[in-house]
Amino acid sequence: MKPTYVLTRIGGGLVVLWLVSLLTFALLQLVPGDAAQLVAGDNASPERVEEIRRQLGLDQPLITQYLSWLGGILHGDLGNSVFTGDPVTAAILRAAPATLSITLVALIIAVAIGVPAGIVAGLRQGGWIDRAVSLLATVGIAMPGFWVGMLLILLFALTNPWLPATGYAPISDGIGTWLSHIIIPATALGLATGAELARHARGCVADVLERPYIRTARARGAGSFWLIRHHVLRNAAIPVVTVLGLQAGRLLGGSIVIEMVCGVDGLGTLAINSILQRDLPILQGYVLLAAAVVVVVNLVVDGVYGWLNPKVRTS
Amino acid sequence: MSLAPPPSREPLLAVSDLAIDLAGETVQRGLIHDVSFTVAPGESVALIGESGCGKTMTGMAVLGLLPRGFTVSSGSIRLGGRDLLACSERELRSVRGRSLGAIFQEPMSSLDPTMRVGDQIAEARRLHLGESRKVARARAEELLDRVGIADAARRLDSYPHELSGGMQQRVMIASAIACDPDLVLADEPTTALDVTIQAEILELLRELRREQGIAVLLVTHDLGVVADFCDRVVVMYAGTVVERAGVDELFADPAHPYTRALLDAVPQTGHPRTLLPVIQGRVPVAGRFPAGCRFEPRCPHGGDERCLAPQHETALPGARSVRCARAAAGEPVTRPAVPA
Ligand SMILES: Nc1ncnc2c1ncn2[C@@H]1O[C@H](COP(=O)(O)OP(=O)(O)OP(=O)(O)O)[C@@H](O)[C@H]1O
Ligand code: SF4
Ligand SMILES: [Mg+2]
Numbered sequence: 001m002k003p004t005y006v007l008t009r010i011g012g013g014l015v016v017l018w019l020v021s022l023l024t025f026a027l028l029q030l031v032p033g034d035a036a037q038l039v040a041g042d043n044a045s046p047e048r049v050e051e052i053r054r055q056l057g058l059d060q061p062l063i064t065q066y067l068s069w070l071g072g073i074l075h076g077d078l079g080n081s082v083f084t085g086d087p088v089t090a091a092i093l094r095a096a097p098a099t100l101s102i103t104l105v106a107l108i109i110a111v112a113i114g115v116p117a118g119i120v121a122g123l124r125q126g127g128w129i130d131r132a133v134s135l136l137a138t139v140g141i142a143m144p145g146f147w148v149g150m151l152l153i154l155l156f157a158l159t160n161p162w163l164p165a166t167g168y169a170p171i172s173d174g175i176g177t178w179l180s181h182i183i184i185p186a187t188a189l190g191l192a193t194g195a196e197l198a199r200h201a202r203g204c205v206a207d208v209l210e211r212p213y214i215r216t217a218r219a220r221g222a223g224s225f226w227l228i229r230h231h232v233l234r235n236a237a238i239p240v241v242t243v244l245g246l247q248a249g250r251l252l253g254g255s256i257v258i259e260m261v262c263g264v265d266g267l268g269t270l271a272i273n274s275i276l277q278r279d280l281p282i283l284q285g286y287v288l289l290a291a292a293v294v295v296v297v298n299l300v301v302d303g304v305y306g307w308l309n310p311k312v313r314t315s
Numbered sequence: 316m317s318l319a320p321p322p323s324r325e326p327l328l329a330v331s332d333l334a335i336d337l338a339g340e341t342v343q344r345g346l347i348h349d350v351s352f353t354v355a356p357g358e359s360v361a362l363i364g365e366s367g368c369g370k371t372m373t374g375m376a377v378l379g380l381l382p383r384g385f386t387v388s389s390g391s392i393r394l395g396g397r398d399l400l401a402c403s404e405r406e407l408r409s410v411r412g413r414s415l416g417a418i419f420q421e422p423m424s425s426l427d428p429t430m431r432v433g434d435q436i437a438e439a440r441r442l443h444l445g446e447s448r449k450v451a452r453a454r455a456e457e458l459l460d461r462v463g464i465a466d467a468a469r470r471l472d473s474y475p476h477e478l479s480g481g482m483q484q485r486v487m488i489a490s491a492i493a494c495d496p497d498l499v500l501a502d503e504p505t506t507a508l509d510v511t512i513q514a515e516i517l518e519l520l521r522e523l524r525r526e527q528g529i530a531v532l533l534v535t536h537d538l539g540v541v542a543d544f545c546d547r548v549v550v551m552y553a554g555t556v557v558e559r560a561g562v563d564e565l566f567a568d569p570a571h572p573y574t575r576a577l578l579d580a581v582p583q584t585g586h587p588r589t590l591l592p593v594i595q596g597r598v599p600v601a602g603r604f605p606a607g608c609r610f611e612p613r614c615p616h617g618g619d620e621r622c623l624a625p626q627h628e629t630a631l632p633g634a635r636s637v638r639c640a641r642a643a644a645g646e647p648v649t650r651p652a653v654p655a
Contacts, residue, residue, distance in 0.1 A: 212419060213427040219378055220439040220490065221412035223405075230438075234429045310429055310474040 001306045001313050009302045013295040020291035021073065024284045025066050028056060031280075039082050039278050052082060056280070073288065079281040081274075088285040091270060096289070098168040099266035102258065103251045105182050106190030110247065114194035115240065118201025122236070123228065125206055133198055140195025145254055149188035149261040156184065166263030185262040189254050193247045200243045204236040211235070238308050245301030249294040325396075326353035327497055327530050328377065333390035335369075335376060335554075343602035344388070347372055350556050351390075351628070352549040354498060359524060359531040361541040361562075363577070364551035367598050370534045373551070374500050377532070378417055379407040395497060412439040416491030416529075420503040422483035426475040432486045433459070433471030439493040458489040462519060481512035485519065492523060499523075502534040517544055538577065542566060550574050553598050553609040556628065560635040570637040572614050572648045608639065615649055616641055 028035050036053035037044070044052075056079075057065045072079065078088035121133035157165035163180050171178045208214065209232065217231050256268030267286060274282035306312040335347035347369045354360045362370045375381045377392055379399060392399040395414060399407065411417075416439075419425040426435060436458050437451030446454070452471060459467035462485040475483055484504060491499050501520065505513035517540060523529050533545060541548055541562065548565045550558040550573065558571040569575040596613040605611050607623040616622065621640035628636045629643035642648050 212421060212424040215380060216417070216419065216425045216487070216490075217427065217438065218380055219411050219417035220493075221408045221410075221442045222438070223408055226442065230430070231427050235427070238429075308429070311476050314474060314477060 001303075005306055005312055006303075009299055013299050016295050017288075017291060020288065021070060022066075024287045025069055027284060027287075028058070028280055029062070035280065039280055041278070055080070055082065078285040078288070081279050081282050083274075083277045083279045083282075088281050091282060092267065092285050092289055095265060095267045095270040097170060098264050099252070099255050099259065099268060100293075101168075101171070101178070101182050102185045102189060102264065102266065103248075103255050105179075105186035106193065106251050106255075107244075107248060109187055109190035110194035110197055110251075111244070113190075114197030115201050117194075118198035118203075118240075119205050119233070119236070121198065122202040122205025122209070123224075123232070130202070133202065137195040137198045140191050141199075143191065145188045145192060146257045146261045148191055149185060149258055152184045152188055153262065168264045168266065181264075185255075185258045185264060188261070189251060189258045192254075193251060196247060197240070197243065201236065201240050204239045205232060208232050208235045234308065238305065241301055241304050241308065245298045248297040248301075249290075252290055252293060325355075326393075327356045327358075327395060328354040328532065329391075329393040330373070330377065331391045331393075333373065333376060333392065334388045335372060335381065336386055336388045337601070338384045338386060341602065345554065345604065346385070346601045347376070347554045349628070350551070350554075352556060352559055354530050354532055356497065357524065357528040357530050358547065359533060359545045361545040361548045362532060362534045362551060363536070363538070363541060363548060365598050366536075367601075368551045369554040370551055371502055372554075374417075374502050374532065374534060377500060378411060378415065379404075380411075409443070412491075412496075413443045413494045414497050416494075416496040416499040418484070418487050418491050418499060418501040418504045421507050422480060422487050423475060423507075425487060426483055428475055431472050431474060432478070433473075436486065436490045436493055439490060443494050454493070455489070458493055459486070461492075462486070462489045463515075464489075479512075480508050481515060484508060484512075484516050488516075488519060488523070492527070492529065495527065496529060498530045498532065500532045500534075503536065504533075505540070506536065513540075520544070550577070553604055554601065555609060555638065556636075557610065557638045558636065560631075561633070564633055564635060570631060570635065570642045570648070571610075571639050572616060572642070573610050575648060610639075 031038050034049075036049050036056060036058050039056070040049045040052045053059050057068065060068070069079070076089055078092070080087055081091060084091075117133045117136075121130040124130050153165050156163045163184055167181060169177045169181045214227065214231060217227055222230070255266065256271060258264075259266045259268035260272065267289070270282060271286040273279070274286065330353070331351045333347060333350040334345055337343040337346050350369070350373055352360065352362075362373065364370055372381070372385070375385075376387055377394075377399070379402070381387070387400055390400075394410065397410070399410065402410070426432065433452050433455045434448070436455035437446070437448065440446045440451040440454055441448065444451075456467045456471055459470055464470050464482060464485055470478075470482075475486070478486065487504075488499075499520075504520070505516050508516060520531060520533075521544060524531060531544075533540070535541060545562055547559070547561050549556055550565075550571065552573050558565070558569070558574045560570070565574065566578065569578050599605065599609065599612065606625070608614065608617075608626045611617040611622045614622065619641065624640075626638045626640060628638045630636050631643070637643055639648070
């Protein structure tokens, strides 16, 4: 891969992170009225408001505030929760495994179902598989994740007590226990993405099949299996991977609702509570982390994209 | 220098009375109609005609790679004595790339952008001769060298986008001849290239013919190329063959009014890139062919009673044929008016 490609991608990711840090910082400045008053609540004493103002650093000049805040972030210090006084980092680290587990498993489910279904549909355009996939994809996209979540809980946790209805168990409790807690929220979250991926993969395969180089390969005597293995999959994978990157960010956002439905104490729940409790440092930490995850995922996607696409890989 | 083989030889490729229909919302019958021609071993036959007259479609039928919806409704295509239309898909696969190679117009889009050119050249050998990737790549290196690419060992690992258009077309040719085919179908192999590169590619094809005795069915718009490269000419118009003749006879004395118009349209200097604007009117849209002679609306002799009936191929002296009642009767034909 060209070093310039790698460097521009990483540089781009850093710029995005920096912009997000600016926006996140501006959050404190942009809340209508006095941020310290807002955080403290309407009934707080003036002393309490001043204390919070100091705690948030709002009494300092803007540039000093930003630099010390940024410096803190670079050292892993995101400030303290206004509500509990705990470090933001600790709160986030506590909540992150549940959310990352759910989104990761959701992504795996989406890819494992959506991509093969889309490929087969694209290869069998107009056939019954194609029609079934397209119907299921439409249903999958139309069903809201929280509704699917409730349905799954009803079916597999309440009516048939096979799976726990709520909560999260860390992976250290054993893979089986962990998975039994994860599987319902992850499925609810991943279904729409899987449907989206199926549609996209179908389109990409159909598009590749129309390309002249496919005709060339057939003119060399390639049969369907050879054609798919050596020409169709590799070319169709390039645009599919791109969409995968976009979906990863969407999954992270979608997990907020799913966590509420499935009673999981994850980042989404943390974020919602921080909004309800006006705990701005926690909210800032969540936004920064979400941005960092999306940037990293996109870097990985860019890497895979470059690896798949010789036009990027070679000079 | 003529490369024409002795006329007595069995044809390598024999297309007889080929007809192709297009299925769909409105079935179009006779999109290709009554197309017959032969290619002898080692011979080069040109397929010429305006855009949309069915040259590519005919070539695809020979390859057994007609696009979805198109079906051969009658006729036969024999290659080396084998009836390709009676072949199963599996048997056809064993012919494609083995005894029948193909080169297309756009080398860039005709090569897989994600596959090294060495692997694309080796592909046919792996498919047909069961060679391992390693063995086939060694052969691919020889082939790259053969088609005039310098530093073949290094170029094996290039991707198509790293090569110029001329080099890409050389790669296409190398992949088409990888299994020493008897016949190469070349559909406008030089149209997308610069003029100087065009000459180089034609020179390469000429060499391959001379040294390996490969027959070439060449689809082209360029009459200069026809005169230069081909032994015989098949002139197509609106999905049908209107005239067949040896190159010299055709240029000296075109029998069909359409052929006459094509030849008159060649400027004395410069290279005609397309035959489209030179004859008044347009090729009729497929499915809306005239009931009689398909050229009648544009023919200066149109309106004649004989012209309103479907035309049949008539043999002329000297292994020629023409599809025109007037020309068959030996009456003089003139070329149609050229737009001012
Ligand atoms: N995929 C397709 N679907 C429908 N009609 C098609 C398709 N491809 C070609 N045709 C039609 O079939 C007829 C023959 O086309 P063909 O491509 O064989 O012409 P051609 O002689 O090769 O022209 P050109 O010189 O432009 O390459 C034309 O009327 C064209 O419009
Ligand atoms: S048959 Fe008639 S209309 Fe057709 S080409 Fe001959 S003279 Fe012209
Ligand atoms: Mg064509």
